[in-house]
Amino acid sequence: MxxxxxxxxxxxxxxxxxxxxxxxxxxxxxxxxxxxxxxxxxxxxxxxxxxxxxxxxxxxxxxxxxxxxxxxxxxxxxxxxxxxxxxxxHLTSGLKTCLLHFGIFPEDSEIPTKKLMRSWMAEGFLKLENDLEREAEKCLQELVDRCLVLVCKTSLDGTKIRSCKVHDLIYDLCVREIQRENIFIMNDIVLKRYYSYSKCRYLSMQNMQPFKKSVTGAEIGYCRYGLYRALLTPIHRQLGDNDNNDILKRTRSIFSFHLQDSYYDILKSELIHFKLLKVLELRHIEIDNFPVQILSLIWLRFLSLLCLESLDIPPEICRLWNLQTFIVRGQNVVNAITITFPEEIWGLMQLRHLKLPRIYLPDCPSGSVDKGRHLDFSNLQTISYLSSRCCTKEVIMGIQNVKKLRIRRDATYSGPLNNLVHLHQLETLSLTYCLRPLLPSSAKAFPATLKKLKLERTFLRWSYLDIIAELPNLEVLKLIFLACRGEEWHPNVRGFARLKLLLIEDNDVKYWKATNDIFPVLERLVIKECRHLKEIPIEFAEIHTLQLIELNWCLSELGESATRIQKEQEDPWMFASPVHVSI
Incomplete structure (x- = not known):
């Protein structure tokens, strides 16, 4: 040191x-x-x-x-x-609990902040407020400000923490405090075999052992066949040998680590005994059908699965009326699997985050038989990826409060996405494989609240960006992997009035012309893997707000162009600090 x-x-x-x-x-x-x-x-x-x-x-x-x-x-x-x-x-009780949660994960591991904060929400670590996400961000930021949590990655515009970790000594502190069992208990559910019967397997709950790094790199040496980490509510008495059923009832979270698929069936058969479970993360197990045992976990708030094939969610999903976050990950990014929901999904009124490879969502029912009122996802904050054929007015009106929406094209739907205009809270929109016929023909068909837009594999003409330029509140624009096709980008309108970040990645543009009044407040220009572009318009030197030009895997001529812009800004008559160039 x-x-x-x-x-x-x-x-x-x-x-x-x-x-x-x-x-x-x-x-x-x-x-x-x-x-x-x-x-x-x-x-x-x-x-x-x-x-x-x-x-x-x-x-x-x-x-x-x-x-x-x-x-x-x-x-x-x-x-x-x-x-x-x-x-x-010196921490408040809520911040102590949030910090100790880092002890669940392997030492020195980089943790996605969305996963971390949604776990905090599900566990009830945060104050019961409408904006739980903002409260979670405040807690994380306070831990960062106190230098107890290290920031690993941020968003391109620097406004969001994407991943974080804790120092080894702070990790040791978390483990020590967890082992005192004052706030919660952490146990390991280890999957074992009877030594005399190789085919006989069982679950064993034992005291937590830290995920410490070893010389060989093996993180978990004492659980050969797989391990689940369980978080329990503490009680003020010693458990006896016959209290295993009580332990299962007190278990409120289960996380899987380095699991062999063959041992998943053991836990699946035992799930009905975890009566008060709030968090179930099975990210290391590939499944091919929805585990019906989960439907008995009525207190579940966070569910994460890994799936190989398309899934049909059973109507009984409505039993999970406390569910806040539902995540399904697929292995194939290009040919994404589809998760088809029944109409009963609209009964999950607490749902806040849906993250699935492709979601088929039926139209929102006009009313419920028992309550006689309109159903909707009034608490839903993020949804990805919604199938384009589900962007009907009925579905869009049912998710009106959504703030972040990702849409993936469905080959059976060819109409324009004009219903998006009804999403009056939408701030972030991502469109993948959504070709030109799907996109609105006017900026007025986009929500006026839109701040961030990502286009990926949309194969648009560069001229379509003249429509995007008119979005009144757009601050971040990301053009990813053939978002636009063609060799020339010549903006024909003044626009991008509030754009602060422009990312162009893996597109075929060769020639780019622009004037400084098109990007009047741009702060960051990031260009990646644009192997044909040789020059950034010299007019960018006149953008006084420009702070950074970042180039990755681009031609050397493009780097020279960025350096010329930097030198132009060094002129004392420019009245601006020179842009920083990162190559």
């Missing part, structure tokens, strides 16, 4: 505690004392500074200065562990 000098220590402390404002003089004196007590340990400095990031009262800083002093030792690892414990103790 490399140690920092006093000046480096202070700069790191200040950058975390006061990243965007001037440090008051009274706090500066105490801050330097605190940074000095950290003995140059970067993790210790960052965590203590993160603890103070939201505190501006001098009394709070003085208290932390006193708290840090007893933890100073000559052993760097001990000091880090003690300071981490201090930071952990």
């Amino acid at each position: 490399d140690l920092m000098g006093p000046d480096e220590s202070w700069l790191l402390f200040k950058s975390v505690a006061f990243p965007s404002e001037e440090l008051p003089s009274d706090l500066k004196t105490i801050g330097k004392q605190i940074a000095g007590k950290c003995h140059g340990l970067p993790l210790t400095i960052a965590v203590v500074a993160g603890l103070l990031k939201s505190k501006r009262a001098i009394a709070d800083w003085e208290n932390v200065a006193k708290d840090v002093k007893p933890f100073v030792t000559n052993d760097p690892n001990k000091q880090c562990s003690r300071v981490l414990g201090l930071s952990y103790n």
Whole structure:
């Protein structure tokens, strides 16, 4: 562990505690004392500074200065562990629970934030508010601000955290606190064989063992045939040998890790005993039909499956009335499998996220027999990928509150997607294989609220982007893998009034002409795998908001063009900071 000098220590402390404002003089004196007590340990400095990031009262800083002093030792690892414990103790109960959840995963693993936050929602870790997603983002951001969670990947526009992880020492802290069993219990459901009967298999619940990295790289050495990780509600008594049924009833989450398919049947047959299960993630098991045993888990909120073939979801899916997130992953991205839902799916009023390779959704029923009212997915936030033939007015009116929608073309549907205009909350839209006849012929047929648009394999003419340019609130445009065809892009209208990020990836464009008033507020231009494009319009040098040009797998001439734009912006008469070029 490399140690920092006093000046480096202070700069790191200040950058975390006061990243965007001037440090008051009274706090500066105490801050330097605190940074000095950290003995140059970067993790210790960052965590203590993160603890103070939201505190501006001098009394709070003085208290932390006193708290840090007893933890100073000559052993760097001990000091880090003690300071981490201090930071952990300053967390609210909700943030503690969210942080400990990282202990479920293998050490040093990069975790997709959507998966993490939806698990938090399903577990009930968050306050019961309408906007659970925003609450989850706030919790994650606070853990990041306290330097307890590390950001691995962000969205291209830098506004969203895509994946994250925790430092090894923080992972050890999570495991220790989980093993104390104050907040929840983590057990391992290990699949084994009777030693004398090779074909006889059974489930065994045992104390959790950390997913520690080994020299050989094997993460799970004690469960040869497969493992599920189970999260349980704690109770204040010791369990006896005959309390296995009680353990099953108290299990509220099951995650699969490195599982052999042949052992899936064992768990499937036992699912009916997990009466209070909220999270079921079977991402390592390939299934070819919907497991009917799941239909008895009425408290289930999060369900994730891996499927090889198209699935018909049974009408009894309506029993899972608490379901918030339903994910099915397929192996073939190009020829996506179809998940067909029955009409009863509209009864799942708590549903917030549907993520499947291709979704066939029947028309929304006009009313329910027992309640005499219109059914819809009023809480649904994201849906992907909806089959284009399901974009009827009845379906669209049933998902009016959706914020993120991905659509995949269905060969049996050729009409334009003009019903999208009714989605008054839609902010992000992705269209895959949606050819020109499917796309609206006017910008007015798109929702005015649209901020992000992704086109992939749509084979449009570049001239169609003149329609996209008129979208009033569009901030991000991604053109992926033959989104447009043709060698020339000559925009004919002034537009893209609010566009901040433009991504062009794997398209055949050779010649691009533009003026600076077409992208007046553009901040980031990213071009990937455009192997024929040689020049970015020099007019981009006049876009004063431009901060970054990023090129990947492009011609050297394109890099030279970006450098010319950078040099143009270095002219003092440009009144702008030169764009950063990354090649």
